[in-house]
Amino acid sequence: MTTAVLDTVEAAATIIDTIKTVSAIPVDTLVSATLVNATQAQVESISLTSSNIWMMICTALVFIMNLGFASVESGLARSKNTTNILFKNTITPAIGIIIFSLWGLNLMYPGANYAEKIYGFAGFGLEEPLIDGKLDLSYNSGYTYWTNFLFQAMFAATAATIVSGAVAERIKITSYMIFTFIIIGVIYPIVGMWGWGGGWLNVIGGDLPSFYDFAGSTIVHSVGGWAALAGVIVLGPRIGKYVDGKIIPIPGHSMPLATIGVFLLWLGWFGFNGGSVLSADPARTSLVLATTSLSAAAGAIGALITAYVYLKTLDLSMILNGILGGLVGITAGADLMSPNESILIGLISGSVVVFAVVFFDKIKVDDPVGATSVHLVCGILGTLFVGILGDKGFGGSAEGAGFSQLITQLIGITAVAAFVFPVSYIVFTIISKTVGLRVSAKEEIEGLDIAEHGMKAYNIDMDKEY
Amino acid sequence: MTTAVLDTVEAAATIIDTIKTVSAIPVDTLVSATLVNATQAQVESISLTSSNIWMMICTALVFIMNLGFASVESGLARSKNTTNILFKNTITPAIGIIIFSLWGLNLMYPGANYAEKIYGFAGFGLEEPLIDGKLDLSYNSGYTYWTNFLFQAMFAATAATIVSGAVAERIKITSYMIFTFIIIGVIYPIVGMWGWGGGWLNVIGGDLPSFYDFAGSTIVHSVGGWAALAGVIVLGPRIGKYVDGKIIPIPGHSMPLATIGVFLLWLGWFGFNGGSVLSADPARTSLVLATTSLSAAAGAIGALITAYVYLKTLDLSMILNGILGGLVGITAGADLMSPNESILIGLISGSVVVFAVVFFDKIKVDDPVGATSVHLVCGILGTLFVGILGDKGFGGSAEGAGFSQLITQLIGITAVAAFVFPVSYIVFTIISKTVGLRVSAKEEIEGLDIAEHGMKAYNIDMDKEY
Amino acid sequence: MTTAVLDTVEAAATIIDTIKTVSAIPVDTLVSATLVNATQAQVESISLTSSNIWMMICTALVFIMNLGFASVESGLARSKNTTNILFKNTITPAIGIIIFSLWGLNLMYPGANYAEKIYGFAGFGLEEPLIDGKLDLSYNSGYTYWTNFLFQAMFAATAATIVSGAVAERIKITSYMIFTFIIIGVIYPIVGMWGWGGGWLNVIGGDLPSFYDFAGSTIVHSVGGWAALAGVIVLGPRIGKYVDGKIIPIPGHSMPLATIGVFLLWLGWFGFNGGSVLSADPARTSLVLATTSLSAAAGAIGALITAYVYLKTLDLSMILNGILGGLVGITAGADLMSPNESILIGLISGSVVVFAVVFFDKIKVDDPVGATSVHLVCGILGTLFVGILGDKGFGGSAEGAGFSQLITQLIGITAVAAFVFPVSYIVFTIISKTVGLRVSAKEEIEGLDIAEHGMKAYNIDMDKEY
Amino acid sequence: MKKIEAVIRTSKFLELKESLNKMGIQFFTYSDVKGVGHQATEKAVYRGVQYDLGYIARTKLEIIVSEKVEEVIKCIVDTCKTGELGDGKIFVSNIEECVRIRTGERGVPALQ
């Protein structure tokens, strides 16, 4: 590129010589438009480069959330089901990335033809990578086509992976893969299209402002959460969880693993929310990172206080869920909140998570890792906060917090619920009636690791025998 | 932004037309200042964007150091105290981020009014995020106000978390949280203000050059180290550590966890030192990354050789501490050293850590994870190296290695010691006399996980019973 | 820098005033070349800054691959050898970074004097960091000298660390360190020079196109793979692996650790392949990230299907190896492939890994972690794919897929094999004959952790005794 | 006094504990053991090779009683029987003396 510029400069120099002959003005102080235009083009290109770097980093961070989920979920489940959980969380992003390259991206972003619709599809496969031997960069001023594809694919995997924790320790691995296929291939892209792909949630109707969900409290987390809830209900609780009307706690097998997972998720959220700015705009990205971390931190404090006052314990697993609650809660409005609003959102979300976990347990919804409490409850909460807190004048497409925004948010939440929960419920039921959804009681007691994979997750200090 | 430029170009075109009529010069080869100015403004903005991206990444990397500390510390302690250690390291960054948003940042960076003072405060709360609906970007040419806040908050959490390892396995969790509150809310910001917030260490007095501590060998690591030492002394050793004058080793429960922790800390140091450049200046950031990694690598080799020659073992925990020693040792002068100087610093630091661990054990200072050896001893060492090695002409504000710089460094080290150690000692003593600092012997033997949290960290292969 | 620009602007303003007096043209619409040139220089600088940020991030990502290898390898080995494996993987990057600063970089990149040669050396030590108190930035338009050094050093450590998994559970730790010294200090830089340091593989001869290996399927992975194969053969299988002609499986001790490792490696590959673009060129970097992730995902699916159909199991360790196979397979042509080609490469690589693992086991090549299957077999495969798939017109230096490219690729693969395998074999044999390569049978049965390090890796729930 | 040792399926443990409790046996000691016996052992696969773990994870209870030996045996058999291979075994042996550490009491009273 530099050489190109130099060539241009040489060309410009000749022109300037010509000018010298027709004018008395000392033209060496003047400059040709060609040079400036070249500079201008270069500036555009660097602007794209910078933004694209940020988006690629955010993609990598969202990717690592898959490891975060794998760790949290296996840490909070029993060791006899660990291989199974790791298997699910490993295969989920693989399925997600492939599906999104084959049709998911084009189902979620069908293009202007389907604007304000409830469904659209732009055809199979990704665009050809090369135009005249060069990549088409006209895609977006903030990042390339490829960056967009990968970022979106990682998001899709995230939504699906939420389900895996809730249905853990009893779902058949093949049935899980079938559902993952459906949620990534159909459910998530359709809801995503409604909100982010130009669909009907952008023009809810009447004088209502459009639905605002910055990084996906509803579009990602609630989608996963509703599907998880449907799965848990169809599956029923784990054997031994509710005996004679009593709740029997089934402690997770590794707190270090669960903690590693939560830290990785928090880290990943830097990319999840930070990347949802869709450029490296310094003001918005850095505000988003600050609000995200403040809410996560306040989520920990909120859960700590609630667990201590209400349950009289300093339960680490609750703090961890509190952090995740804070993260999900801020996600819908991470670019709209002030620091103090973020802290408030975190405190409420972290506190609500504790009550939600206890509540779901009371109504015998057996969710081993608290996925519904974190992703569904705080997802809804976070979406509502956009109608209550935050100055919408900044950056976002929303009108500003207020009654009409709140109504819009409620409509969005309800629409997603009304679509995702029944569809998931039906899919789970069909799977259950056909290939079967749940392993046998014997396999469940033995553990899915041996029953489904023939493989124990741990062989610590057993090795002297070999 | 692109559209704005195009508008400007159109405006400019009209002007150029006017010029054409008054001059014979072929003005289409000329260009309006407006366009160039627009380009210039755009360049400024991209420059900020780039630097801000780097600073946000560094913030994320420093954040992940909290997971690094959680892993190292729990790996090097016993499994019966693992939940407790994870709890502490999870709640520490939460407390840190919240405090820094409420008052910490303004205590550490009180502004020009308090220049060269020993204390200052700019008031509670962060600045309003929005100025006329837009973020104030005039904060700094290298990054935004929000990036700065988060980066600084992560640093604060790091200083506090150093303490948690040293006092592990016997401190009451509530008392730990009280101390964390004080070190992040008072001790660390005050010392930070001395060195980085424009305080008195920048004008030590007389003809002395100012104190130089690039990324915080003293201001972060020694602060944590002195507080840790005070805690360890007030607490006393763990039960069973020193029996009949003999040292009884209490091995850590998981080397994989400890190793994961050290790698994450090394990774985090890319951001800790790399971000301390406070811009993405390619020359300085990349030099800093190279010196940091060279010193870490040499720290491993130094510890390996020392442990092998002196202790006749290939002790992994010593190699891990050696790496951390090398990292802390280079931190004060990471932007000043040549590759060979960095290797030298690493070799010395890694070697000294081994002796320090053995020494502290001999004098019955029971620090389960070697935090004092790593952060205090190598923190002091690293600060002194700035007076001995390195060309200060490059980038830094220091005068250059030499006797007067060494004196300055000593003054800084002493001042921090004279403030942090006694204050921490008094705080720990007050806590001890009031709410109590240490768990009961019964609880300590039972393990803090059950005693304080009612929760075991591991339930591996116990799950078939459920 | 901003101040410099403003000064220039002031200077320019004076000149423009002068012009005003000699011309009737309204010169405030004109602009001085000085200003534009300053802008232009600034643009160049930001361009470097951006690219350098990307390269530094990629360096950090490649660094974390060392933790990935440490985790995978220790997870797939027995718990009695865990400390030993962690030790090896911790000391390997330390050795790599130090050697590359002392001579490795100059052996791999000896400069234009040795162009098209098979060997060259530019002398010991890194260049002085400062030129007139400033870093020499003329090194490269994409990144600084220091970034280059660190990125290359991390690559070198990666090649070496491949060996450690294959020879695990029986090699003497000192002998391993000697071999690591030789592969990083001699073998890898020489092969690297052939392909990337301007050596003979760039001008294979006749009308053949030059050898193309984008990020090192051959130059990194096969080098490690051949050395690993030599080590495994000289060492022989682990005691108890092949008894009475039967294969006795020796299961890994921790699937969570193995899974963490594979996710970290996938993450690291974002930097490994993404950084091999050697700039932040948005088109190429983002394409590379997409092809890399698509191939990894397809590798998982390929291994899943193959293991299910061929072995009738859903073996997690095979899925994990399949992902790694997909990653190694795309590495040689990650900048050349379309999405569908990437998926194809991943499916084939992931599938082949499963067969390769079974095959190596059948011929009694005992490689505990499947390093040869992943790095050697898929390394060769990936290099060949460049001759079969992919449009070479884009970015790469290759001619385009086709028969002559395939021949070149075969020549490169063969040359590397013919150099690395025998040399490694001889080195391992010499070590074996002198200091000894393998621990005693008693030590092997007891475990290397106690025998070589006097240190168990896990002490879980044994701690109540203390 | 008799010692009743029962090697049972681990999955039956909680149920057995309940049953024993109901019949008044509130004290016993148990531990993880591995059994080699009739029952097919757990089948596992690793990297393409099937193998069996060579054992079954089992729980061994040790109950020392001074009376009601037959009732305890009956209770165990009733609770832990599934009819499939591998239900386990009960062994009875003699205990000559028993001491309660807390009080130093000996014999039958030490058991209550």
Place this chain on the structure above:
Amino acid sequence: MKKIEAVIRTSKFLELKESLNKMGIQFFTYSDVKGVGHQATEKAVYRGVQYDLGYIARTKLEIIVSEKVEEVIKCIVDTCKTGELGDGKIFVSNIEECVRIRTGERGVPALQ
């Protein structure tokens, strides 16, 4: 020959080992067991629900001696008694034969 089985608090193990050593008992075998007994079991909480682990982690020693049975019992009682519920129990039974694998020796000499 007698077998002395003692189920004790794990936290008393190291102390007991010392005491036994002092009185000349240098060989024994021990293992982790879980006890169900008088003592309240460990209280744990998980996600808001309190529960007890249902057992106490204990250590079981097996000491085979040909003489000094009473001394060993006394030593164990003296060392492991705290007076609180859950100090554990000692059981004594008869051993008919003893073999040292290293030499094939039988009976009392095999014990030394």
Place this chain on the structure above:
Amino acid sequence: MKKIEAVIRTSKFLELKESLNKMGIQFFTYSDVKGVGHQATEKAVYRGVQYDLGYIARTKLEIIVSEKVEEVIKCIVDTCKTGELGDGKIFVSNIEECVRIRTGERGVPALQ
């Protein structure tokens, strides 16, 4: 019926299992125990201080047989003897009753 308890080197376990199998002993129970005895314990080092783990990881087998006691002892001694300190011990005691949980069978038939 006799109970044969053997405390052996863990590293000899697989071999012993084979040998026992060959002589027709296909049922037994085993577990991890720790031994305190003649053999020097494992030496470990942690942060510069050498220490011994205070025990040897061992495997304890419990085999209940109605006959062939001597053959079993011989088999164990032959297989597990290395001649070095720490080969382990075998203890034989009396078992009064045996019950097969699956069927309720008693005595010798319950063993087959």
